[in-house]
Amino acid sequence: MRLSDRVTGSFIATLGALATYGGSRLPPVPGQDVGPSAFPMVIGAGLILCGLMIALGIGRSFEEEAEADLAAVEGPPQRAQPADPLAYRLRALLPPGLLLFYVYAADRLGFVPTTAIMIFVVAVAFGARLRVALPLAALAPIAIHLIFYKLLRVPLPPGLLPMPW
Amino acid sequence: MNELIEAFRLVLAPDVLIAILLSSIYGLVIGSLPGLSATMATALLVPVTFYLSPIAAVASIIAASAMAIFSGDIPGCLLRIPGTPASAAYTDEAYAMTRKGQAEVALGAGLWFSALGGIAGTISLIVMAPILAELALNFSTFEYFWLAFLGLMCATLVARSSPVKAIASMLLGLLVACIGMENPGGVPRFTFGVPELLGGVEAIPVLVGVFAVSEVIRALVSPEPPPLPRRKFGSILAGQLALTRKYWRQMTRGNIVGIIIGVLPGAGADMAAWVSYAMSKRFSKEPEKFGTGHPEGLVEAGASNNASLASGWVPSLLFGIPGDTITAIAIGVLYMKGLNPGPTLFTERASSMYALYIIFILANILMIPLGIVMIRVASTVLRAPRATVLPVILVCCAVGAFATGNNLFAIVLVAIFGAIGYVMENNGYPVAAMVLGIVMGTMVEQSFVTSLIKSDGSLLPFFERPVSAILAAMTISALLWPVFIWLWKRIRHRPQEQAL
Amino acid sequence: MTSFTRRGFIASASTVFAGSLVGLKASFAQSTYPSRPITLICPWGAGGGTDATARIIAQVLEQKLGQPVNVVNRTGGNGVVGHTAISTAPPDGYTIGLLTVEIAMMHWQGMTELTPRSYTPLSLMNVDAPAIQVKADSPYKNIKELADAIKAAPPGKLKASGTGQGGIWHLALVGWLQSLGLPPNHVAWVPSNGAAPGMQDLAAGGIDIVPCSLPEARPMIDAGRAKSLAILASERNPQFPNVPTLDEQMGPHKSVGVWRGIAGPKGLPADIQDKLTAALKEVYASKEYTDFMSGRGFGIKWAERAEFGQFMDESDRQMGEAMKAAGLAKT
Structure with missing residues (x-):
C-alpha cells in the first residue's frame, strides 16, 4: 500500500485538524491555566503543518538521499511488484x-x-x-x-x- | 570489611546463585520473544519472588531485567522486530547489519557493550550513589520538560527518512499518548466512550503492532526474499575488542549518558538508548553510514541502555522513587521482602547493599556466556523458513500483549497498530519515531503543565534555572539543526549547479 | 413434663432429624467449596502496593482454604477494567477480587457505572489515612502553623502534589481546606504520577505540601528530606508514633483515606460468603498478614460483609462530596 505523499500528507493534516477540534472542545480544569486542551491542540497544529509540508513535497530530498545511501550499501531496493493482483x-x-x-x-x-x-x-x-x-x-x-x-x-x-x- | 564478607556470604548462598542463573535464562528468553519486554519479564517474576529469600528475590529481578534488555536486541537484529522499546532506536541499524551478513558482529556488539555498560552503571551506583541521588533530586519538572523535549528531537536524528515525516510520526505518537485520562487534568481525552482507553495506550502493544505485526504483514505481501548467503555463523566475541578500541569514546559517552538518564526518575533505558544513538550519529565522523549497517551507533546505544539500568536503582534504593518501570516493580519487591528503600538501607543494612552490588556485577559477567548461547540458539531462526517462524511470532504477539495486563483489549491495539505501522512504513514514515512519541508523550505534557502551575503561568523558570537553561539551549539547537543543514546544502549545491 | 407425648416426641425428633439433614447439607456444601483453584483479581499492576497486598492475602488464604488462590492482575482503564472483571465474574466464589478506594470515586467522574454496591462485600482488610508532609527545613513546626500560613497566603500561592488531578490525596486536601473554611483551590494542586514523584518534587523545592499516606512518605522522611506534620485520622499510626493526629491539634476532622477490601460479584451465595469471610478473618489475624502490613507501614482494619458495605457507602458519600466541592464530579 504505497500512497503518494500528497495523500498521506493530506491525511495527516486532516488528522491534525480533527485533533485540534477535538482538543478545543475539552473542558477546562479548575486551577490549571493550561488545561487538557492545550497539548492536543499544539500537536494538532504540528500535524497540520507537517501534513502540508509533506503534501507539498518539502523535505523529500532527504528521503531520496537516505535511499541513495542505503542503495549504495545494499544494492537497489527490492519492492513488491506493484502489479500484484x-x-x-x-x-x-x-x-x-x-x-x-x-x-x-x-x-x-x-x-x-x-x-x-x-x-x-x-x-x-x-x-x-x-x-x-x-x-x-x-x-x-x-x-x-x-x-x-x-x-x-x-x-x-x-x-x-x-x-x- | 566484615560487611563485604557478609555480603559475599549472602550472594554465594546456593539459593541466590540458582535464582540468578535461572532468572538470567528466563530474562534472556522473555526479552528475546517479540512482544515481551524487560518490564514484563520483571512483572511476571513478582509472584515467584514471593517464595524466595530477600536477596534471592532482588537478585532474580536484577538478573532478569539486565538480560532482558540485552536480549531485546536479538529479534530486532535477526527479524527487525525489537523485543523491548529500548531496542527500537537501533533496530533498523542492527537488521541492516544482518542483511549484510554481519549478524554476529551486531549481536556481539549488543552483548559485549551491554555487559560493559552494566558494569559501568554498577560502578557508578557503588561510587557515586549519593551524588547521583542529589542530581536526581535537583531535577525539577522544568528540567524534565527540556529532557523529554530533547528526547523527542532524537526522532529526527535517528530515522533515515525525511525529517518532516519523522516529526509527523513522532507527533502521531504524541497524539496517541493524549488518549486516556493519564493527563495532568485527569480528564478523559479521545476515549470515544471506550472504558479500556481511560488508562491510555501503552507502549508495549504499540511496539508489538508496529514492528512485529507489520513485519508479518510485509512478509505476506512480498515474495520470499533471497535467502541470506548460507555460511557459518561467525564468532560472536571476535572483533569486539577491536570495536572497543576503535569506539572507546563512543562507549564511554554512552555509559555516561546512560548513567545520567537512568538516575533520573521516570526516564529509563528506553530514553537512554534513543538519546545515545542520536548522539552517536550527530557526533560521528561518518553519519551517512548510520542506518546502513554501521556498528558505531550500536556500540554507544548498547553501552547506554544497560548502564541506565543499574543507575536507575539509585533513586529507588535511596528514596523509594522509581527510576523506570522496572525499578518501580523492584521497589514493590524490596518492600515485600522487608528491604525498605531509604538511606538506612545503605547504613544499617550495608551488607545487603554490598550484596546487591555483587549481584549486579555477577549478572553482567554471566550475561556474556549465556548471551552467546542465546544468540547461537536464536540465530537458527535465520535459517528456518518464514512459513514456520512468522505464524508463531503472530501468536506470541497476541499472548505477549495480553500478558501485560491480562486484558484482551491490548490485542485489539496490537491489530490496529499493526495495520497502521505497515501503512506508515510503506510510505516512509518511521514507526520508531511514533513509539518514541508514545513513550515520551505523557512526560512532556505532565512536566510542561505542572511546571506552569508551579510558576503561576510564567515561562521564565524554563530558561532561568541553570540546568534548565543548558538543556533548553541544547534542545533549541537540536531543533534548528535540520533547518541549518537544509540551508547549508542549498548554499553548497548552488555553485555546483552554476558550474554545470 | 406431662406434655411429653409420643406424637410430640416424634415431631421433635423429626425436626431434629430434618434440622440435622439441613445442617448436613450445609456442611456438605461447605466442605465441597472450594473444590478447585480460586482467582483473586487485582485491578492494578504487578509490583505495586495493591498487588503486594493481594498476593499476601492470596498466600495465606490458600493455606486456610486448601486450594490454590491465584492473583491475576487485570489492569487497564485506570482500574475500571479490573473492577469490571470482578463484578462480571460468575458468582460462584471461584473469582473474587480486591476492591480499592477508586471504586468509590470512578463513578462520580462518569468513568463507569460501577459503585461499591455492584459487589458482594466480604471483608475490609486495610485502611490508610492521609498525612500532611512538608519539606524538612520548612518553617512550619506543626500543622497549626501550616494552617495559619495557608490561610494567610493568597489563593494559589502555595502548591501541593502527591497524585493526579482528582486523585485521592487531592480530595483529602480539598476536604481539609474546606474544614478550614477555604475554597478548594486555595492551595494549587500540581498533578503528579503518584506520591513518590510528589515527594521528590517536595524535596527538590518545587512544591510546598504533599498529602499522602505515611508509608508512601516514609523513604523521604527517613532520608531527612521531609517531615510529617499530622495524620488526618482519629488515631495515631502505631508504625509512626511521633506523628500527631489532626484531631489532637485542631479538633475533629473526618478525612477521606485509601482502603482495600475483598469482594465478590453480586449474588454470591450466603454459604460461600460465610466460608470466605471466615477464612479471610483468619488471614487478617494471621502473623504473616500483620507482619507484612506493619513491615510496609500499611494500616489494617477489619470489617465484614454488611459492615464493609456500610464502610464503602460512607466512603462513597465522602468522595462524592469532596469531588463535587472540587468541581471534579460529573454526576
Whole structure:
C-alpha cells in the first residue's frame, strides 16, 4: 500500500485538524491555566503543518538521499511488484484480522484451538505445505501454552480444550 | 570489611546463585520473544519472588531485567522486530547489519557493550550513589520538560527518512499518548466512550503492532526474499575488542549518558538508548553510514541502555522513587521482602547493599556466556523458513500483549497498530519515531503543565534555572539543526549547479 | 413434663432429624467449596502496593482454604477494567477480587457505572489515612502553623502534589481546606504520577505540601528530606508514633483515606460468603498478614460483609462530596 505523499500528507493534516477540534472542545480544569486542551491542540497544529509540508513535497530530498545511501550499501531496493493482483495484496489484512479473531474467539474456543487456527492459516498463507502446517498448528500452541500458562502464570482461557497442567 | 564478607556470604548462598542463573535464562528468553519486554519479564517474576529469600528475590529481578534488555536486541537484529522499546532506536541499524551478513558482529556488539555498560552503571551506583541521588533530586519538572523535549528531537536524528515525516510520526505518537485520562487534568481525552482507553495506550502493544505485526504483514505481501548467503555463523566475541578500541569514546559517552538518564526518575533505558544513538550519529565522523549497517551507533546505544539500568536503582534504593518501570516493580519487591528503600538501607543494612552490588556485577559477567548461547540458539531462526517462524511470532504477539495486563483489549491495539505501522512504513514514515512519541508523550505534557502551575503561568523558570537553561539551549539547537543543514546544502549545491 | 407425648416426641425428633439433614447439607456444601483453584483479581499492576497486598492475602488464604488462590492482575482503564472483571465474574466464589478506594470515586467522574454496591462485600482488610508532609527545613513546626500560613497566603500561592488531578490525596486536601473554611483551590494542586514523584518534587523545592499516606512518605522522611506534620485520622499510626493526629491539634476532622477490601460479584451465595469471610478473618489475624502490613507501614482494619458495605457507602458519600466541592464530579 504505497500512497503518494500528497495523500498521506493530506491525511495527516486532516488528522491534525480533527485533533485540534477535538482538543478545543475539552473542558477546562479548575486551577490549571493550561488545561487538557492545550497539548492536543499544539500537536494538532504540528500535524497540520507537517501534513502540508509533506503534501507539498518539502523535505523529500532527504528521503531520496537516505535511499541513495542505503542503495549504495545494499544494492537497489527490492519492492513488491506493484502489479500484484488485489487478492494477493489483501492478504495484508490477514494478521490484524486473525488477532481480532483471537480476541473474539479465545474465551469461547479456548487458547489452544484458537491459536492452532491462527497458526495454520498464516502458515498456509505463507505457502507452507500441509505436512508442515498441520504439525506446527498442533504443537506450537501447546508449547506456547505451557510456557505462558505454567511458567509465567498468564491466565490463558481454557475453553473447549483445557490443558492437563 | 566484615560487611563485604557478609555480603559475599549472602550472594554465594546456593539459593541466590540458582535464582540468578535461572532468572538470567528466563530474562534472556522473555526479552528475546517479540512482544515481551524487560518490564514484563520483571512483572511476571513478582509472584515467584514471593517464595524466595530477600536477596534471592532482588537478585532474580536484577538478573532478569539486565538480560532482558540485552536480549531485546536479538529479534530486532535477526527479524527487525525489537523485543523491548529500548531496542527500537537501533533496530533498523542492527537488521541492516544482518542483511549484510554481519549478524554476529551486531549481536556481539549488543552483548559485549551491554555487559560493559552494566558494569559501568554498577560502578557508578557503588561510587557515586549519593551524588547521583542529589542530581536526581535537583531535577525539577522544568528540567524534565527540556529532557523529554530533547528526547523527542532524537526522532529526527535517528530515522533515515525525511525529517518532516519523522516529526509527523513522532507527533502521531504524541497524539496517541493524549488518549486516556493519564493527563495532568485527569480528564478523559479521545476515549470515544471506550472504558479500556481511560488508562491510555501503552507502549508495549504499540511496539508489538508496529514492528512485529507489520513485519508479518510485509512478509505476506512480498515474495520470499533471497535467502541470506548460507555460511557459518561467525564468532560472536571476535572483533569486539577491536570495536572497543576503535569506539572507546563512543562507549564511554554512552555509559555516561546512560548513567545520567537512568538516575533520573521516570526516564529509563528506553530514553537512554534513543538519546545515545542520536548522539552517536550527530557526533560521528561518518553519519551517512548510520542506518546502513554501521556498528558505531550500536556500540554507544548498547553501552547506554544497560548502564541506565543499574543507575536507575539509585533513586529507588535511596528514596523509594522509581527510576523506570522496572525499578518501580523492584521497589514493590524490596518492600515485600522487608528491604525498605531509604538511606538506612545503605547504613544499617550495608551488607545487603554490598550484596546487591555483587549481584549486579555477577549478572553482567554471566550475561556474556549465556548471551552467546542465546544468540547461537536464536540465530537458527535465520535459517528456518518464514512459513514456520512468522505464524508463531503472530501468536506470541497476541499472548505477549495480553500478558501485560491480562486484558484482551491490548490485542485489539496490537491489530490496529499493526495495520497502521505497515501503512506508515510503506510510505516512509518511521514507526520508531511514533513509539518514541508514545513513550515520551505523557512526560512532556505532565512536566510542561505542572511546571506552569508551579510558576503561576510564567515561562521564565524554563530558561532561568541553570540546568534548565543548558538543556533548553541544547534542545533549541537540536531543533534548528535540520533547518541549518537544509540551508547549508542549498548554499553548497548552488555553485555546483552554476558550474554545470 | 406431662406434655411429653409420643406424637410430640416424634415431631421433635423429626425436626431434629430434618434440622440435622439441613445442617448436613450445609456442611456438605461447605466442605465441597472450594473444590478447585480460586482467582483473586487485582485491578492494578504487578509490583505495586495493591498487588503486594493481594498476593499476601492470596498466600495465606490458600493455606486456610486448601486450594490454590491465584492473583491475576487485570489492569487497564485506570482500574475500571479490573473492577469490571470482578463484578462480571460468575458468582460462584471461584473469582473474587480486591476492591480499592477508586471504586468509590470512578463513578462520580462518569468513568463507569460501577459503585461499591455492584459487589458482594466480604471483608475490609486495610485502611490508610492521609498525612500532611512538608519539606524538612520548612518553617512550619506543626500543622497549626501550616494552617495559619495557608490561610494567610493568597489563593494559589502555595502548591501541593502527591497524585493526579482528582486523585485521592487531592480530595483529602480539598476536604481539609474546606474544614478550614477555604475554597478548594486555595492551595494549587500540581498533578503528579503518584506520591513518590510528589515527594521528590517536595524535596527538590518545587512544591510546598504533599498529602499522602505515611508509608508512601516514609523513604523521604527517613532520608531527612521531609517531615510529617499530622495524620488526618482519629488515631495515631502505631508504625509512626511521633506523628500527631489532626484531631489532637485542631479538633475533629473526618478525612477521606485509601482502603482495600475483598469482594465478590453480586449474588454470591450466603454459604460461600460465610466460608470466605471466615477464612479471610483468619488471614487478617494471621502473623504473616500483620507482619507484612506493619513491615510496609500499611494500616489494617477489619470489617465484614454488611459492615464493609456500610464502610464503602460512607466512603462513597465522602468522595462524592469532596469531588463535587472540587468541581471534579460529573454526576
